[in-house]
Amino acid sequence: MSEETPEESTPESEPFQPTGPVFLVSYPKIVFLYPTVIAAIFGTIFMYVGGYTAEHSAAAIPGRIFLTVLMINLVVVSFDFPRTTSLTWFFAIVAVCIGLWMLFTFQPDLLAGVSRVLNQIHPSADAHFYLIYAAGMIGLFICVIISRRFDYWEVRGNELLHHHGFLSDMERFAAPNLRIDKEINDVFEYLLLRSGRLILHPSQERRAIVLENVFFINQKEEKITKMLGALQVRLRPDGH
Numbered sequence: 422m423s424e425e426t427p428e429e430s431t432p433e434s435e436p437f438q439p440t441g442p443v444f445l446v447s448y449p450k451i452v453f454l455y456p457t458v459i460a461a462i463f464g465t466i467f468m469y470v471g472g473y474t475a476e477h478s479a480a481a482i483p484g485r486i487f488l489t490v491l492m493i494n495l496v497v498v499s500f501d502f503p504r505t506t507s508l509t510w511f512f513a514i515v516a517v518c519i520g521l522w523m524l525f526t527f528q529p530d531l532l533a534g535v536s537r538v539l540n541q542i543h544p545s546a547d548a549h550f551y552l553i554y555a556a557g558m559i560g561l562f563i564c565v566i567i568s569r570r571f572d573y574w575e576v577r578g579n580e581l582l583h584h585h586g587f588l589s590d591m592e593r594f595a596a597p598n599l600r601i602d603k604e605i606n607d608v609f610e611y612l613l614l615r616s617g618r619l620i621l622h623p624s625q626e627r628r629a630i631v632l633e634n635v636f637f638i639n640q641k642e643e644k645i646t647k648m649l650g651a652l653q654v655r656l657r658p659d660g661h
Contacts, residue, residue, distance in 0.1 A: 447573075448616070449565060451498075452634070454558065455613075458562075460486055460490040461551040461552075461558070465552045468551065484543075497610065571585060572585045576599075595623060605618075605638070615638060616637075617634075
């Protein structure tokens, strides 16, 4: 008497489970200015709660913070800082700080003179300035988000779609042999919004599709890779 054993399921016999589409949106560099908006909101709250005017000495506190954040933010937007460049700048700044510390240690009178000069600088603005800046920038961010709703890419299991235009025009590209490259050209932009550049190479297109400033680029690349890998398993010929 023979015993019938149940057939074991194999990965090939399991039904293909499609993953959801991955949406890719390319943003302009203005989105990286959000730290200045946070500094402006802080300045608005500080001035309103304290009841300070621009002539008050305490007004220099949010003024210095706002200008410092703004200048750093503009440097980040204006230049690219790859990993090697960022390390070079880091060690250069550390060397300058050590040099200044040694200079002021051996020349204490020099530090007093520098302090007097810095205390004479009194950048200040009233709460309305910070409020108008924050409101204007938030309005621009909203406009950018709305505009991106009319220009984005969608990666599906078997095709790449480009949605663009107010009438929802759409271009289709074959995706089974889609090749993607990921580039993180700016360390600071990656730290701010986990953004980077994605380069898409559709199989039937000669030109590459370059998407700048894609948020959370590592997660997007991982999802696309899993999706394309699952599609390759699905298209594998049967061994029967």
